[in-house]
Amino acid sequence: MDLAFVNGPIQNGLFTFRSAPGKAVGLLAAEALNDLLENPVARHLWNCATLANDLRYRTVRGTLAREAFESDGIRDKYSGSAWEYAAVSTTTDADPEVRILALELISERLSTGDLVISPEDVHVCAVCGHMVGAAAPYMCAACGSGRFRDEKQWHLILTRPTGWPVLDHAEVYGTGRVRHLKTNAAHAPERLVLSRTRGHGIGLDGLGLPGLVLDPRAAVHVTTLAEGRRLGAKRIVMTATPTAIANIAAYGSPFRECAETRLLYGPHCRLPSPAVQLADVSSEDRLRFLFRRWFLPIAALGNTTDIPNTQIPALFAYFRRAYLRSGKTAEDGTGSLQMAIKAGEHRWVMDKEQLAEAVRTLR
Structure with a gap:
């Protein structure tokens, strides 16, 4: 198969397709184009490695497995939607096949030097140890503390060569104008930390990074590649809004290709x-x-x-x-x-x- 479409993995947050129908636009576009191409049915892709879900899961941790918690949340999204949940196949950025592919790709990129594991100075919460951004925020998103400290930790690092574009026209599906999209994507730093503190996701323990997972902005690319490989597609188009693509493109640059499957971004606008x-x-x-x-x-x-x-x-x-x-x-x-x-x-x-x-x- 030459070309197939999938949705950019949707964050498994507090919404339903009835309350937020716009979140289904990428899914619906992918489904329609796959049907026109007479492709096999693609699964719906979900992003579950989120801090918000880590926090919500704390209230049920003793009674429900994390996988069941995420599955329940996804199922609830489909009430009043274009689909009956029982007829839908889904996959997430924490599923075994995605984890296996991610670790394969990371190992390959480490061997070629495209990725490295190195000690980094990072900001962490002084109370719970949650890693925060380049600048310490007013309050820790994980525990609410306002105390932070600098700490040297080992992390998975991507360094983009100086002057190397984050996004090229050839990596975007279609013939439309992408100049503004490329400009926004280029705002990402040249040096990126690809490992994060999360309670769920693609664990990096096997790489010597215990307690860390692959940054979800990178993981959504691997989820897409895994589905493209399952479908047997040479090119897999991930539908997403231009804003979403600009936010994730730099993190996904090492994960846009595996074997004979290549990932393309399929930008779509928002609808009322x-x-x-x-x-x-x-x-x-x-x-x-x-x-x-x-x-x-x-x-x-x-x-x-x-x-x-x-x-x-x-x-x-x-x-x-x-x-x-x-x-x-x-x-x-x-x-x-x-x-x-x-x-x-x-x-x-x-x-x-x-x-x-x-x-x-x-x-």
Whole structure:
């Protein structure tokens, strides 16, 4: 398989797809494009190595395993969504296959010198030992203490060569403008600490870093690569907002390729929550249901400028015309559409003939 799409792993936080339908846009876009390419079904990817979940888990630690805690949280997200949870396959950045791949990639990068393990001066909480950022915050996010100290610790380090770009155009799916995205991603420091203090995630104990896990911003890339390898895809596109991509790109630079699978970023804009809310539209209202679940997420992909509410009526009218036209299209016209998707040429979405052909596959 040449190309497949997956969602950028979603943080397993306190929300549901009913309360925050915009969080499903990347999932819906990936699902729609995989269907058009006639790909196998991709799993939904989740990010569970979060400090917020470490804190919430403390209240149930004695009665529930962390894996079950995360699984319960993910299951609850799907109420009132586009999917029935029982019909969905999910994977997280702490699953065994992801951990195995991560340690393989880290070991390879250590052997080539792309990554190193070295002593670093870091800021830690003087009470609980939680590692904080480059500058000590007002309050420790893990325990609430306001006391910090400098400490030398061993960490996994990535140093980007001076002048080397964080993100290149070839690493972004599509033919759209990515200059602003590249500029924002370039704000990352040249020297990055890739190991963090977390209670859950890809443990680095086997590398001589006990109690540390791979930074989640790097781990989401490994999760994506693992799914791409499972699907047998040469190129795996991870859908995410431009802001998210800019925040994680530098941390993921050592983890964009494994064996014959290469990761690409698929930027998509934000959509107004009511426009993609599926809880208040019946599947029997086929036109409106497909507009929210299928068309708008596809239209968002490759678009780095958020779509405002004022544009939704015009987009609905355009989609309605394509929907009506789809009943008149030929039965064998998907070849050019698939070629456009594989080439990253996203203008087909606003081509009435090609869009009608794509809609025909949904009838």
